[in-house]
Amino acid sequence: MSTAKISTLLASPALKWAAGGWTFFILENLILSENRTYLITKLGDDGYHYFYGALSTTAMGTVGYAYLRKVRAAAPLLWNVGGPVPRGAMMASFALNALGLGMASQSFPKLQIPVALVNVSAEESDGGAAPSVMGPSSPQQVATATAPSRAWKVRCPFDFTDSRAQTGTNDSGTGAADIHGLDRITRHPGLWAFGILGLGNALLVPSLPQRVWLSMPLMVAWIGGAHTDSRHRRGMGGQLRPELDSVTSNVPFWAMLNGSQGNVGKALMDFGGEVKGLNAAIATGAAAMWVLRRGRGKAPAFVR
Template identity: 55%
Template sequence: MASAAARGALLSPQMRWAVGGWTFFIAENLILSENRTYIIEQIGDQAYHLCYGGLSTIAMGTVAYGYVKKVRFSEPLLWGLTSPVPPLARVVSFATLSLGTFLLSQVPPKVQIPVEVTQGGGTPRVQSENEVPVATPEQKGFSLQVRCPFDFTDNKDPSGPVHGIERITRHPGLWSFGLMGMGVAMLTPSVPQRAWLAMPAFVALIGGAHTDSRFRRGLGGELPEEYDNATSNIPFRAIVNGSQGNVLDVARDMADEIKPLNAAIAIGLSGLVVLRRGRGMKLPVR
């Protein structure tokens, strides 16, 4: 009885809409990108990009329509829509949502406190060419410096093959999207809605692996062997298996390379989302 109900739920129209649009999106991207060279030879570069963009737009339109009209708040439900989210679901949600927002936070410029306290208020006074610089009492004190809240300098070491969040995954954009979807999914009682929110993680898993495969073969890009060996598509895999060296050393290096204030803001916002949604959903008044 229970297995029949489970099969019925998985094969319901709501689940088909939840998974179907994303599956179409993944499939058309795989097919068109894998056969990119052949299709361009047949119809030309401009027609290829028109076809690619058109099918992707249709696929994403299907994804959006399915969510708004068929999937949102649909049954079966794991708990009541207005009931608190189970503790374990909150923990998993916070972990995945924090990792996703952390990856996303490292893309913009580094956020920094716009006011800095420095010691010394100016250049020491020099009266002659041979005189040793002498700081005045005012210059020995502290002063405030106002700076831009965004640091646009790039402190990436060009001599190293891997840096910052590339140590976690070589596709941070895809995985930030997928992990944030998983984080929100854990706070959602609707099974079809959970499936819809989890599908971007499959986009990252399958799409990232296919991109790597194409680039290794020189189709549409390149993936140098040194960089390929030192990084991974699946988050943390290259760190855990030792491809980048000792795990503790890698963790220390990454801590020096990331944008800490960006990360703190991202994780803080994730916590607020979990706290707010964890109390239960407020249904719209109809």
């Protein structure tokens, strides 16, 4: 990006709108949640939540107004509005969208193909009745009669019995955290998935103020997640147990890569074994289709 474009961006009123609404949202959440106890004593529990809700609604209204009226397609531009997205930006966008959608997909029940080829014993295939054998039978005959066969079975497309992605404490009596799934990546997977998706989609638009607006949810995840952890460590509005705090992180993958979860290679392999594969595959496919569709460009739109 050229120095001229940076100067134009910094002087652009659209930039102030792009960052201002999100900054208001972050600050009001930080201030109100940090002073939660004091405000509840003054306003009461219901009054605090009404006040919190009113300010958050106002902040998000500002965010939405900024995007629709001030930021979308606003100059300065990196390429023509409606033009094709550069290949490098598309590749980076795909990686980020696949990661964000992949993280989001892991919060849903495990998907599975609704039909499967399973082993069925002779008794099951005969309606549960034992095979009738007249007279003495050889071991080969008995083995043939009871040998399992293969049959197609219809099953629910959601595997509600899969519990590998749940975090808890182990049963060793030590109280150590036994983490699984998304909790290996971050303590706030929903926030970070939203932020990463925003950043991925920011790369698909030519407007620099619009890119800033779309990237701001990443700041919400980083700052908001860190502040939530800080409050929970102090017992404000929740709990973050030290044994869980020591092996997880706010920033995605940091606890896995810095050795907090033990050997890095083993931590990555353990996580790979817990991933809901079909969920992740569908998310990756959706990310690819979205980026390819947006990357082709479309008819020129207005430019502010």
